[in-house]
Amino acid sequence: MDLFLMGRELVQSELNEGLPEEWEGTSSLGFIEIGKQITCRRCGANQPQDRQSAPCNCGDHCFYCIRCLQMGKIKRCSLLYALTEKNRFSPVKEPVLTWQGKLSVQQERASKEIESTIKAAQTRLIWAVAGAGKTEMLFKGIEWALREGKRICIASPRTDVCLELAPRLKSAFQDVEQLTLYGDMEESYRYTQLVIATTHQLMRFKEAFDVLIIDEIDAFPFDTDKGLQFAAQKAKKNRWIPYLLIGYSK
Known part of the structure; x- marks a missing residue:
């Protein structure tokens, strides 16, 4: 799960398995509110016409972003899970560049x-x-x-x-x-x-x-x-x- 999430920000439905009991990532709501401006964390949409109200089990007045709907529905109550990128790569093999062409x-x-x-x-x-x-x-x-x-x-x-x-x-x-x-x-x-x-x-x-x-x-x-x-x-x-x-x- 660590490598699957590393450097990414996903909603629960996009996770390929449940989160471990102990992990070093963060979770945040799908929208952030600054003053009176409500912004989608995924695509940055912040205009009233960018949101669509929808019934929800969260018990609050809920809505979702229509600007990034093709990437899956993200609601006001959705949690986005993220894990810091740590560049966990093995050393590359030499030669790294195998292209044999020549530039002008x-x-x-x-x-x-x-x-x-x-x-x-x-x-x-x-x-x-x-x-x-x-x-x-x-x-x-x-x-x-x-x-x-x-x-x-x-x-x-x-x-x-x-x-x-x-x-x-x-x-x-x-x-x-x-x-x-x-x-x-x-x-x-x-x-x-x-x-x-x-x-x-x-x-x-x-x-x-x-x-x-x-x-x-x-x-x-x-x-x-x-x-x-x-x-x-x-x-x-x-x-x-x-x-x-x-x-x-x-």
Whole structure:
């Protein structure tokens, strides 16, 4: 259960088994109230039109969030369970990066800049046309993060992009366990150092990732959905928060 919950924030129905009698996690109500503003903890929705009243056994005037309903119902009385990310990964095997391709001079320069951004815990926007090699230019930075025991997530608003990235990353880091998270996935969740996920799936994480890369930030619905943007911020660790944003020049 510890590894299943580590770095995540889930309601009771999402737990694959009951909580142990002694565990180091936290629990919090599905909504937080600050003054007169009521906010969904999962997606950050805080407007009256974002909530729907519903009968409930809690005995109080209850409601649920309609903004993140596709991720499962979260009510005012729901408990969210979370466990601090502790990066419990085995040392990666060498060579970490198994990709044998070669970058151009310009790509190599960009790759070094990206690696420096990750090392310095900074934010960077990568903006280039399709086919410019943006994914390959990420490899050296990801390699450094993996070797340092960091947890990395590459997210995209589009499921097809995630499914395209997964085999490319597996080929580039053959001995690194990875997981691809999306709505219709058949594979069960497991704890991995490298995660590929749709931005909707980030709603189930809390301060999990040392490195978060968002691919196609200009794609629908991430470009306009404040809930997805809230989830991306929540999924990053507070103490070490590099943020790589990848956009496509039209």
